[in-house]
Amino acid sequence: MPETPGTGGQRFGDRVGAAFAAHGRLCVGIDPHGHLLDRWDLENTADGARELGLRVVEAAHGRVGFLKPQVAFFERFGAAGFAALERVLREAREARLIVIADAKRGDIGSTNEGYADAWLKPGSPLESDAVTLSPYLGFASLRPTVDFARKHGKGVLVLAATSNPEAAAIQTARVESGGSVSTRIVDAVAGLNHSASEGRASAGEVGDVGVVLGATVDFAESRIDLGALAGPPATPILAPGFGAQGAHYRDVTRLFREAAPSVIASASRSILEAGSAGVAEAILRASEELSR
Amino acid sequence: MPETPGTGGQRFGDRVGAAFAAHGRLCVGIDPHGHLLDRWDLENTADGARELGLRVVEAAHGRVGFLKPQVAFFERFGAAGFAALERVLREAREARLIVIADAKRGDIGSTNEGYADAWLKPGSPLESDAVTLSPYLGFASLRPTVDFARKHGKGVLVLAATSNPEAAAIQTARVESGGSVSTRIVDAVAGLNHSASEGRASAGEVGDVGVVLGATVDFAESRIDLGALAGPPATPILAPGFGAQGAHYRDVTRLFREAAPSVIASASRSILEAGSAGVAEAILRASEELSR
Numbered sequence: 399m400p401e402t403p404g405t406g407g408q409r410f411g412d413r414v415g416a417a418f419a420a421h422g423r424l425c426v427g428i429d430p431h432g433h434l435l436d437r438w439d440l441e442n443t444a445d446g447a448r449e450l451g452l453r454v455v456e457a458a459h460g461r462v463g464f465l466k467p468q469v470a471f472f473e474r475f476g477a478a479g480f481a482a483l484e485r486v487l488r489e490a491r492e493a494r495l496i497v498i499a500d501a502k503r504g505d506i507g508s509t510n511e512g513y514a515d516a517w518l519k520p521g522s523p524l525e526s527d528a529v530t531l532s533p534y535l536g537f538a539s540l541r542p543t544v545d546f547a548r549k550h551g552k553g554v555l556v557l558a559a560t561s562n563p564e565a566a567a568i569q570t571a572r573v574e575s576g577g578s579v580s581t582r583i584v585d586a587v588a589g590l591n592h593s594a595s596e597g598r599a600s601a602g603e604v605g606d607v608g609v610v611l612g613a614t615v616d617f618a619e620s621r622i623d624l625g626a627l628a629g630p631p632a633t634p635i636l637a638p639g640f641g642a643q644g645a646h647y648r649d650v651t652r653l654f655r656e657a658a659p660s661v662i663a664s665a666s667r668s669i670l671e672a673g674s675a676g677v678a679e680a681i682l683r684a685s686e687e688l689s690r
Numbered sequence: 691m692p693e694t695p696g697t698g699g700q701r702f703g704d705r706v707g708a709a710f711a712a713h714g715r716l717c718v719g720i721d722p723h724g725h726l727l728d729r730w731d732l733e734n735t736a737d738g739a740r741e742l743g744l745r746v747v748e749a750a751h752g753r754v755g756f757l758k759p760q761v762a763f764f765e766r767f768g769a770a771g772f773a774a775l776e777r778v779l780r781e782a783r784e785a786r787l788i789v790i791a792d793a794k795r796g797d798i799g800s801t802n803e804g805y806a807d808a809w810l811k812p813g814s815p816l817e818s819d820a821v822t823l824s825p826y827l828g829f830a831s832l833r834p835t836v837d838f839a840r841k842h843g844k845g846v847l848v849l850a851a852t853s854n855p856e857a858a859a860i861q862t863a864r865v866e867s868g869g870s871v872s873t874r875i876v877d878a879v880a881g882l883n884h885s886a887s888e889g890r891a892s893a894g895e896v897g898d899v900g901v902v903l904g905a906t907v908d909f910a911e912s913r914i915d916l917g918a919l920a921g922p923p924a925t926p927i928l929a930p931g932f933g934a935q936g937a938h939y940r941d942v943t944r945l946f947r948e949a950a951p952s953v954i955a956s957a958s959r960s961i962l963e964a965g966s967a968g969v970a971e972a973i974l975r976a977s978e979e980l981s982r
């Protein structure tokens with residue numbers, strides 16, 4: 399197996415900050431959905447998913463800092479799909495793109511260790527720069543995964559407030575100690591970044607632990623503390639929902655206010671709809687709109 | 691690829707009911723953790739994980755009705771781990787065991803379709819009888835997966851109240867319309883089973899949608915409605931936490947009261963610790979204790 403690049407001894411947050419500076423905040427999703435494979439004249443198979451992924455890596459190289467493969471669209475092909483994903487992850491990391499595996503994993507104890515080994519362990523076939531995590535079993539249950547990630551120069555991004563309408567039922571529920579489920583996760587993540595920097599963070603510094611916040615969430619209504627996320631150190635904010643899901647690139651600053659500089663703005667369908675011939679141009683256009 | 695057995699036209703709930711009648715309520719976990727592979731004199735590799743899984747299938751055959759492979763312990767080996775899991779799933783389903791893939795997946799929209807295709811679609815390489823789901827993005831976001839499962843004679847088991855101490859922070863949060871996050875999930879799942887039966891369920895009938903309830907949860911304190919779960923139709927309750935995690939088989943009825951008949955009591959470490967030579971005996975012993 400060819401070697402995948404390491405982290406160069408850098409923290410995940412440092413690499414995120416460098417990617418912001420070099421390429422801006424756009425993150426391109428790799429969602430090899432059946433209808434997109436069709437649009438790309440590719441078969442709805444693991445081979446088709448790999449081919450779409452590799453073409454997106456090529457189009458993204460030098461134009462953007464972040465890629466976010468959606469694991470479910472590879473997982474549906476079983477082991478063959480994971481072999482395809484391994485190849486896409488390796489090529490992406492060799493191209494020095496920051497790869498966020500969108501897996502939304504979450505369990506307890508040694509089972510979480512299994513997931514950390516899968517996505518964050520140097521040398522693992524599915525090695526990524528960061529993985530998304532789901533906190534239904536309690537944010538504290540994910541803490542060992544955070545420590546594992548940091549030890550290896552990796553990151554995690556924890557679901558906090560998502561933009562789908564069904565999410566409010568759980569995410570706005572009130573916790574006993576005050577606040578809502580989503581505000582408590584935001585505060586806990588920001589707190590981990592603050593305590594890791596021991597009060598010595600300089601402006602522009604980015605933490606290793608991030609949150610997932612849908613771009614179409616009303617942060618004022620949900621009382622999400624954007625100030626705490628702004629830092630320093632700034633908390634990385636993975637924000638899906640751009641393009642196809644209704645948020646506009648030009649609105650990032652209006653929506654995320656002081657936390658906008660650490661938003662990783664993710665778009666998938668709206669870019670991939672451009673097809674194989676148009677994807678590089680669609681990436682450039684989205685990135686330009688975002689940096690205006 | 692060899693054909694895996696279908697559902698024989700039966701609903702998931704019917705197969706669960708038949709398994710209870712034939713073999714009782716024990717579910718054997720397949721958790722090829724590094725230290726267990728060592729205990730079994732197997733390598734900490736995908737091959738070792740496959741071998742452990744196949745031996746558990748053989749030991750379980752005819753002695754127990756349910757198997758629960760923990761996906762994370764295969765996922766850590768990437769595509770090779772999933773190939774091992776595919777083999778274990780196929781052998782288990784050929785042995786007519788009911789296989790619950792413990793994956794705790796959960797996302798939105800077409801991404802959930804990807805996970806449903808992976809675990810529940812007939813003919814998929816990872817085809818299982820049921821999959822565990824995580825509802826952080828809202829229980830309603832999982833509804834299309836429930837419909838997909840039913841259409842194909844499959845089941846889903848949704849995390850509700852888990853037994854790890856970190857879980858309370860989110861699972862006991864109060865939702866706006868009353869109740870806690872976990873009680874609302876229990877009620878919603880029981881409601882789906884009741885409405886599917888259209889009031890015509892007979893005693894002993896089991897629904898296709900289940901919940902995950904830790905055996906060490908205090909159901910009175912958390913106001914989980916065990917009566918609604920009792921049915922008819924009864925809601926399948928996957929209850930981890932037996933053996934190593936502290937719950938005793940003899941306490942199932944005391945803990946789950948009227949809902950006890952539909953408890954799928956899961957044990958992993960306590961059985962697998964017996965090693966390759968002792969696992970069949972450990973399964974028999976646990977199953978006997980449970981049926982007393």
